[in-house]
Amino acid sequence: MSTTTAGRARSRAAVAAYVPVLVAVVCLVVSVWLDLTNTDAERTAADIGFAFPVALPGLVLAASATWVLLERPGDAVGRVLGAVAVVWSVDGALSGWLAHGYAHGSAGTDPAFWFVARFGAVLLSGLVAVLLLYPTGRLLAGRWRAMSVGVLLASFALPVMLVLAPDDVVFTTPVPGVSTELVGLPVPDPVAEAVLRVGQVLTLGSIVVAVALLRVRYRRGSGRERTQLRWLLWAGIMCVLLVLAGATLSVSGGLTTVLLDVAVITLAASVAVGLLRPGLGDVDALVAWTLTTAVVAAIVVGIDLAVLAAGTALLGDRLDQRDVTLVVLVLAVVVYGPLRGWLGGLVHRLLLGRRNDRYGAVSALAARLETIGTVDEQLPALASAVADTFKVRHVRVEVLTPDGGLLSASHGTPPAEVQEIDIAYQDERVGRLVLPVQGYRSMLSRRDQGLLVDLVRQAAVAIRARLLATELQASRERLVLGREDDRRRIRRDLHDGLGPVLGGVALRLQAAGNAIDTDPARARELVALARTEVSDALDDVRRLVHDLRPPALDDLGLEAAVRQQADRVRSEVDVHVEAEGATGLPAAVEVAAYRIVSEALANVVRHAGASHVDVRLEGDAGGLTVTVADDGRGIGPDVTAGVGLLSLRERAEELGGRCEVVCPDSGGTTVRAVLPYGAAAGDAVPPTDPPTTASSLRRTETVRSTR
Structure with a gap:
């Protein structure tokens, strides 16, 4: 396709994207004009309310469809949204025309009534199509595709039957002077009524199955798709809550329309945001907050009604209405106000744990860790604290030991699908947390993730300190x-x-x-x-x-002694020695550096199969850095650290330094030891490995050798 042709196609797509909005705006204007023109008596005679609240959701649907089609031209979900928006907007405008036409006998009343009473049911089919296509714009693949097609066809059963059924079947009480029977089934009314009931069952059942297929799509989807689906989940939760609120409070008329408008607007906005900006907000926190608020609100409303009923029953006969109201208000403020706050917190903790009590969760974990001595006891405490704080059914904690081993503890029964979160301490990965993926309690908002980081950091410090203390004790015992x-x-x-x-x-x-x-x-x-x-x-x-103490250190100095060691292995491997600032060092540092170089060179000769080795000594005011790098075969991932490698580390740690053995991606093995002295030695912290690449991290964690 040429550039010009592609540009024209994009222009046509952009123009088509604005069609739903233009239609919706025109219909909304017509609805407002009709609401201002029609009288209350005319609306009552036609049993029609205001048209503006009916047409308003159509504009929101149209705006969402236009936004989607502008950023994703030709998107199937955007097209379905646009079609639904047009039908909804026209339905709103025609509902206003019905009141006018019924009162004045205007032309077009019968087609308008037919559209509102019969064709409007196609909006249910549009909802099913959105559920089946969201968020990819395609039906589920594989064996689910045939089911999806069947569900989509079933969703049109009711609209088709409403179009074909006679007036006597569709309307229990036919509207005088109005006929919507444009096409009729040539069957008796009882048969037509039975077929219409079957259509209702098929269409309403298709909505249920479409929701179930969303579950299948969620389980098979990627991380982004799951986030998009959670936006739709939140919209579905809001719709259900609004329906329940309307049914519980027995609302009717205008309030019912308002609740329906809020539900449709929520759905339209969520679909658009989920498709185009799934990371715009913290949808997991929104879902959790919505569910928690709904439960708390339901309990609060129930107790409010109970308090009001009890107060009226106890005091109503003795006090007039004003006194009863005053007493109930005083009781509500003085007694029930604090009770309601406590109850809301209790329900939140029962549903989502102590996520809102960040300080309390961290301080409680710190107090538990202070009373626990060993890592074997601290890990279960951390797993239990995370499970209690977030109310998740399973937590597993894994911690890497300094020698490359793994300690783990679990809380609860492992689910089929889990998510892993790394535990880091001073930029070093020291373990991981394993949590469930499924369930709204497993949805971690950014605030929840921050609390989880605080908990893990608190535990990581304690566990790392305990591991280092254990290692230090073992090192002292070895010394x-x-x-x-x-x-x-x-x-x-x-x-x-x-x-x-x-x-x-x-x-x-x-x-x-x-x-x-x-x-x-x-x-x-x-x-x-x-x-x-x-x-x-x-x-x-x-x-x-x-x-x-090697005499060469006193006779020749560190640099010359290292060169002497290099000369002894030159027949096996080429050794290049560089030294800078390696004079005037403390005796212990000289011995440690000499021993580390000697052991590293011996390892190269025995195991590496290298042709060249670089030895570098770099000294400054704080310490000496010893580096021995070869171009050999490296250390295999299935090799255990032997006596030689452990001795290198112990010699460095005796001085408060550190020693690491890594296998770079370029090949070979690099031994790097930092030996502090003077002020640096006094301020030395427990040895920690600096950040490395993922590949070198895996290789250093599982070092296995007889060196």
């Missing part, structure tokens, strides 16, 4: 055990190795001294043996000293 193991090893080496050697040297020297005069040759032999044993003892001492 103590390691220190005692080192002491035991040094004691054993000194006692079993150096001690006997030095004792033997002393004995040999003593023997050499005794033999120096009588057997000089023997004395020289003993001295030579003592010299050899002393050399071996010196080697043992050097080994012990090296285990305590």
Whole structure:
């Protein structure tokens, strides 16, 4: 299609989009003119009310249809809305003409009456079409398509029968002088009446089935479609509440028309907003608020009536009407006013939990967590708090442990479909919440989401602190055990190795001294043996000293010692070393950096299969950053962290630092350790991993290796 042709098509579509509004405006103006022209007597004689309230919803429907068709040209829902708007508007204008024509015998009264009394039922078919097509503009696919077509056809049963049935069947009391029997069925009246009843059942049943098919569309729809359908849900709830309000209060006449207008206007606006701007407002909060307000209002009205009836029954005989009214008002203000507020809060809590009490929910959870010692007890408390606060039937909490494991706790029975919400602490994902998807209680408004974030943040701080405290205790235990193991090893080496050697040297020297005069040759032999044993003892001492602190650090400095380590593995892999600001460091930082580089290089040689390694030391006023990056095969997602990787982390955490091992998307493995000292070491916080990409996060969480 050429650009010119496409432009013309868009122009025609834009012009067609304005047709419903133009028709609705003309009909509304005609309705107003007829209302001003007709007298009350004429309206009473024709049993017709004011035409303006009937035509007004047609204008709102038309405006919604025009908005939809302008933004979505050719949309099926927009076209159906436009057709419904035109029929509704014409129906309103013709209802005003009926009063005028019936009183003055004007031409066109019979067709107008036929349109209002018979053809107007096609609006029910339009409602069914909107329900079946919303929000995609297409019927449900698959096996539901045939059912949808059948429902749509069934919705026209009543309009068709109303068009064909004789006046005696349609009207219990025919209007004198008016005939609407333009086309009649050639069947007896009892048969026509039976067919008309069948048409009523089919059309009204089609509305029920269309609503049921919306449930199917909701379950199969995407996130955006579900939001759009919730706008329609809210409109449906409003329509039902308005109908119930009219039936309960036994309203009639003008008030019934007003309630109907509000229902139709709500439906038209919701359909348009749902189609074009589903994110315009918080529809979930609107649905929850509407349901809660309706329940509270119903209870409040019931108790109001009961209080009024009781007051009248108790005091009506003794007091005049003025006194009774005064007493009832005083009771309502002094007693029932606070009671009603308390009752409204109670019903809201029963229906939706403590969502409105943000401070109370957070403080209650904090108080519960303070009295609970272990994470295994804190997780069920968090799950229970979320379930109680939001009145949902299922909550599952999952928390990642520092070693990559997973702790979880559940509350309630898991539903078939759930939604997942991440739990973060200091920009680090530490777990997730799992909540139901179905049910209006599971609809989380932005305010609800804010409360959920507060609850989760409160729990995340407590759980993370408990995990870190547990990890710290375990780390301290490992340090103590390691220190005692080192002491035991040094004691054993000194006692079993150096001690006997030095004792033997002393004995040999003593023997050499005794033999120096009588057997000089023997004395020289003993001295030579003592010299050899002393050399071996010196080697043992050097080994012990090296285990305590590598001598290369004192002899060469950190940078040169690291380069020496790199030279030792150059036959296996190419190593490039860079250092900046790596001088004048505390002894503990030098040892930790040296050990981390040595262990990382050993891991590369053993496991990585790399051809090149970059080692970088960067020091500043706050600490030293050690980075060892290789271009090897990386760490598989199914590999468990071994002793080597754990030792890297422990060496960094001993100084209040942190060490991370990640596998970038570009390949290889990167070991990065931050070793604070000075003021930075004193202000160091518990180690946390910085944000990473989703892929690297998954890979670091499930590190499995024998390193």
